[in-house]
Amino acid sequence: MNTIEIIFWIFLFVVFYTYIGYGILLYLLVVIKERLLKKGNKPGTIDEFPEVTFLIAAYNEEDIIDEKMQNTFSLEYPKNKFKVVWITDGTTDKSNKKLEAYSSVNVLFQPQRQGKTAALNRAMKYITSSIVVFSDANTMLNKSAIIEIVKAFSDNEVGCVAGEKRIKSLDKDSASSGGEGIYWKYESSLKNLDSRLNSAVGAAGELYAIRRKLFEEMGRETLLDDFILSMRIAMKGYKIRYCKDAYAVESGTLNMEEEKKRKIRIAAGGLQSVIKLTPLLNVFKYPLLSFQYISHRVLRWTITPFMLISLLPLNIVLISIDDRWLFKILLVIQILFYCAGIAGKMMQDRKLKNKIFFVPYFFLFMNLNVFRGIAYFVNKRGDGTWEKSKRN
Secondary structure (H helix, E strand, C coil), rough: CHHHHHHHHHHHHHHHHHHHHHHHHHHHHHCCCCHHHHHCCCCCCCCCCCEEEEECCCCCCCCCHHHHHHHHHHHCCCCHHEEEECCCCCCCCCCHHHHHCCEEEEEECCCCCCCCCHHHHHCCCCCCCCCEEEEEEECCCCCCCHHHHHHHHHCCCCCEEEEEEEECCCCCHHHCCCCCCCHHHHHHHHHHHHHCCCCCCCCCEEEEEEHHHHHHCCCCCCHHHHHHHHHHHCCCCCCCEEEEEEEEEECCCCCHHHHHHHHHHHHHHHHHHHHHHHHHCCCCCHHHHHHHHHHHHHHHHHHHHHHHHHHHHHHHHHHHHCCHHHHHHHHHHHHHHHHHHHHHHHHHCCCCHHHHHEEEHHHHHHHHHHHHHHHHHHHHHHCCCCCCCCCC
């Protein structure tokens, strides 16, 4: 076996493991664990309702304020133990004017826009509730979401609870909405399995909660505040519990151009997170958590996309020096996959509807934006603001 062939097999294994293999391994580990212990992560009970602050960071969200407030008031939780806080730093539209109509809501505002992370750091100084639930302005929660989250905190080992993100697409067949929905279903399955094995690997800003005492300020240049905050809590020895019975519904991204903005920011934030969370790469200090973190996040945000794009040229070189049928089959599979992705792109551009090509197109699209994200991070690593993506 020559050097090129060894490199090819290593790259192929890492790509397979990152996107499929880890999910399979994770499932098997969870099955073994739950059969041996004969129990899973069951929700607890609420003996006494703790005070909860519902914190919403918003920037120019006037169009969604009323709908968000109606949804917030419909949440099932004792009203005397439920506080609602909006922080609208830098907002220039009518958001603050609209919020004045809700007398029970506390609004924090300053004219300067410094980014979401800086806003959260500032808002937390005014919050004393034992549990803080974070949510985005454009996401709607199920009525029992807060109660289900609080139940999860009945386990003293739980320091953060991650809700489930669901995509409501007005156009089920668009590549942006359809692809995003498929991706989040897969992500939700992985998060659930991670949580059942040990701890979920991060939380999404659409809906998550923490114990107030565990909050620590983040640099305002932080792009993925939800991920950094939740993982730092896990590094303190607490669990991030995934709660699928508490979910936030969000409309799908308007189109692929808007989805590109979001993916670039996430990719840049992922690389930034790997740097900020360098100690978490120490498998001797964080054996199981580090294994989950590297498998679920680090590989996707760092080396795997580079290995993915290297497989095709490596395969071509291998055939030129060794025309084994196995290498030919692998080359054909790769070519067909890329062709399917290109076909998906062409159909999307022509507004043709075909779900078969959404998966390869969206998969390649996500990996392409990892490279764009790297460039974004290099150019804007000191800026925690970003242009939000438009949604349906």
